[in-house]
Amino acid sequence: MADRLSDFYTLPLDDWIEVVVKEWLVPNFRPAFQALQWPIDQLLGWLEDGLLWLPYPVFVAMVPLIAWRVAGTRVAIFALSAVLLLDLLGIWQETMITLSMIITAVAFCVMVGVPLGILAARSDRFAGLIRPVLDIMQTIPPFVYLVPIVMLFGVGIVPGVIATIIFALPPMIRLTNLGIRQVQSELVEAGLAFGASRRQLLFEIQIPLALRTIMAGLNQTLMLSLSMVVIAALIGAGGLGLTVFTGLGRLDIGRASLGGIGIVLLAILLDRITQALGEGGQAGRGSTKRSFRQLLFKGGRQHGTEDDS
Amino acid sequence: MAPDDRAPTDRHKVVVEHLFKVFGGDAEETIRRAQAGEAKDRIYAETHSVAAVADISFSVDLGEIFVVMGLSGSGKSTLIRCLNRLIEPTRGRILLDGEDVLAMDAGALRRLRAHKLSMVFQHFALFPHKTVAENVEFGLKVRGMGAAERRDKALRALAQVGLEAYADVPPDNLSGGMQQRVGLARGLAVDPDIMLMDEPFSALDPLIRRDMQDELLALQSQLHMTILFITHDLHEALRIGDRIAIMKDGRFVQTGTPEEIVARPADDYVAAFTRDVDRGRVFRMGRLSRPAATVTLGDAPGEARRRCDDAAQAGIHVVDDDGFPLGIVPRADLDVLEDGGGELRALMRRNYPAARADQELIELYGACARGLPIAVLDAAGRLQGCVDPLRIFALLAGDAAAGMPACRSETAACEAAKEP
Numbered sequence: 025m026a027d028r029l030s031d032f033y034t035l036p037l038d039d040w041i042e043v044v045v046k047e048w049l050v051p052n053f054r055p056a057f058q059a060l061q062w063p064i065d066q067l068l069g070w071l072e073d074g075l076l077w078l079p080y081p082v083f084v085a086m087v088p089l090i091a092w093r094v095a096g097t098r099v100a101i102f103a104l105s106a107v108l109l110l111d112l113l114g115i116w117q118e119t120m121i122t123l124s125m126i127i128t129a130v131a132f133c134v135m136v137g138v139p140l141g142i143l144a145a146r147s148d149r150f151a152g153l154i155r156p157v158l159d160i161m162q163t164i165p166p167f168v169y170l171v172p173i174v175m176l177f178g179v180g181i182v183p184g185v186i187a188t189i190i191f192a193l194p195p196m197i198r199l200t201n202l203g204i205r206q207v208q209s210e211l212v213e214a215g216l217a218f219g220a221s222r223r224q225l226l227f228e229i230q231i232p233l234a235l236r237t238i239m240a241g242l243n244q245t246l247m248l249s250l251s252m253v254v255i256a257a258l259i260g261a262g263g264l265g266l267t268v269f270t271g272l273g274r275l276d277i278g279r280a281s282l283g284g285i286g287i288v289l290l291a292i293l294l295d296r297i298t299q300a301l302g303e304g305g306q307a308g309r310g311s312t313k314r315s316f317r318q319l320l321f322k323g324g325r326q327h328g329t330e331d332d333s
Numbered sequence: 334m335a336p337d338d339r340a341p342t343d344r345h346k347v348v349v350e351h352l353f354k355v356f357g358g359d360a361e362e363t364i365r366r367a368q369a370g371e372a373k374d375r376i377y378a379e380t381h382s383v384a385a386v387a388d389i390s391f392s393v394d395l396g397e398i399f400v401v402m403g404l405s406g407s408g409k410s411t412l413i414r415c416l417n418r419l420i421e422p423t424r425g426r427i428l429l430d431g432e433d434v435l436a437m438d439a440g441a442l443r444r445l446r447a448h449k450l451s452m453v454f455q456h457f458a459l460f461p462h463k464t465v466a467e468n469v470e471f472g473l474k475v476r477g478m479g480a481a482e483r484r485d486k487a488l489r490a491l492a493q494v495g496l497e498a499y500a501d502v503p504p505d506n507l508s509g510g511m512q513q514r515v516g517l518a519r520g521l522a523v524d525p526d527i528m529l530m531d532e533p534f535s536a537l538d539p540l541i542r543r544d545m546q547d548e549l550l551a552l553q554s555q556l557h558m559t560i561l562f563i564t565h566d567l568h569e570a571l572r573i574g575d576r577i578a579i580m581k582d583g584r585f586v587q588t589g590t591p592e593e594i595v596a597r598p599a600d601d602y603v604a605a606f607t608r609d610v611d612r613g614r615v616f617r618m619g620r621l622s623r624p625a626a627t628v629t630l631g632d633a634p635g636e637a638r639r640r641c642d643d644a645a646q647a648g649i650h651v652v653d654d655d656g657f658p659l660g661i662v663p664r665a666d667l668d669v670l671e672d673g674g675g676e677l678r679a680l681m682r683r684n685y686p687a688a689r690a691d692q693e694l695i696e697l698y699g700a701c702a703r704g705l706p707i708a709v710l711d712a713a714g715r716l717q718g719c720v721d722p723l724r725i726f727a728l729l730a731g732d733a734a735a736g737m738p739a740c741r742s743e744t745a746a747c748e749a750a751k752e753p
Binding site for chain 1: 454
């Protein structure tokens, strides 16, 4: 005896989706999606060429220096060791490709996420609209949207970056929205009372005061994009993800581990630096201009002592 | 309170007419009920909406400090925010210099806020990411003024509150009192016509609060701004205000000068506030002053005694031909002389109690102890009137009739006398 509805009828949703994607979305919108690829392709190519062109010794000098200015001595020492180790392991080139992918993905996340976050902070309606979309983006497993991405964008490193953007975008939007909404209402009132326009209010008051939260969002986005590296390799993105992926395919445990170590080192390095950037915005407590100045000229000392204590 | 019955003139910087602000629910219905005089609680119970500001009308003159005093929830913060439309009023009219604020579009409103109004906040509302000077510059930067010019103006405003040394410090490093001075400087930097002050000193220690009140009064005596000042502290209102409105449940219960409020509270609510007020600090000599009976040195003692008795004074002042007092002759001493015998000069005491019209009664208790009428002198030192010490004590004891003029026009006269 039939006791379930599906014994009589199964909703052919899978067929419908297939039809919609294959028969309608792909033939009609492929050119549009291809056009979307263009800016990502440009930035990615430019970064990759640039990073691979830079002589290795420049990296050995530059990365620890940046780490020292921003995050203090400890992180600088770690950065130096990491840069040396990545080369010793023979995965320097892969690391640079992954780094350029990550930077591209994060750059687009910021470009899209910050304005959307600001919009969401200003309009409750927009926030209500975008929230379920963000929930879906965060809960849907990336493997699900790899297929349509391949159909629309093809395979390669750019589709990999696009998948990464989809995966890593939500925290940028959410935390920008949160940061701006958390700015004390009396400060916003003060801005308005002195005749600030909405744009002045945004750039003079809301964004500077939300900067710390926005930077936390950037950090989250960065970490999420790193965790997409291997998955993106499934659709043809190169770099460290590919090293892991090929190691997996050949059951070459050593090769897979190399890729893994590279990703972890890169993740820790980027995490420490961006976290210190976020805290710098808060600890400086002066103008944002000054905290960036501090960051360039004398920030190292301050944060160094904080780290050492 | 009845709408302001004073005729509108050019002196009126701010005119507010029948202002309503309703939160939630059916605004029309709430306004109708509020106009019918229904209580706030009942309106809320039946309509789930609150008339935070219910039918308020008042006007503020050029150079006047108008204080709105009310407890929390009385709607005073909503009222002040309606004036620069941080909160949009539901109904009514607001005129600043005759311009209808509610008719302004966004651009005009922004210009109004940037050029004519400024605001000081209860919790200072300084921007933590800017230095003290950058905070003070804010209103000028928003207007689009160049960096050097606005820095210059900001430093001048900081000098007015004595903080120019702290220009490049983040505001969080300053104490509460200093932070509010920065808030004040930020308000002053834009050269506002009208200053809106939302409980500016409430978050400060009592001693600092008093200093800030003095500082505000000192600044006001130079700048002659028009100030709308919100407070929950009646003592602060009495100290600062030229006129005071007592607000309760969105309405003005009473509007008047500090002396009117204390001497003649409109109802039990106001009376409850004024009960523990130190009247010696509220009333000034000008309030009690009345024309003095005088004699000149050439007058006969008998004439002096007659005039003194007519005026029922405990003594009579001797003045010169220009009206400057020379001394006083106590009534009792006049009895010593027989008619025509002796001279006033011999009886006159050169050391006589005197006061200015704007002095607080509390400063004159010592003078009262002499038992002689206290001479009230004008700015030049001429005898303007005199005050019987007994009337001072009658007023302090709560006898409103002792010092109260009957109507508003006399109030104006008294105020004129206060400020020669």
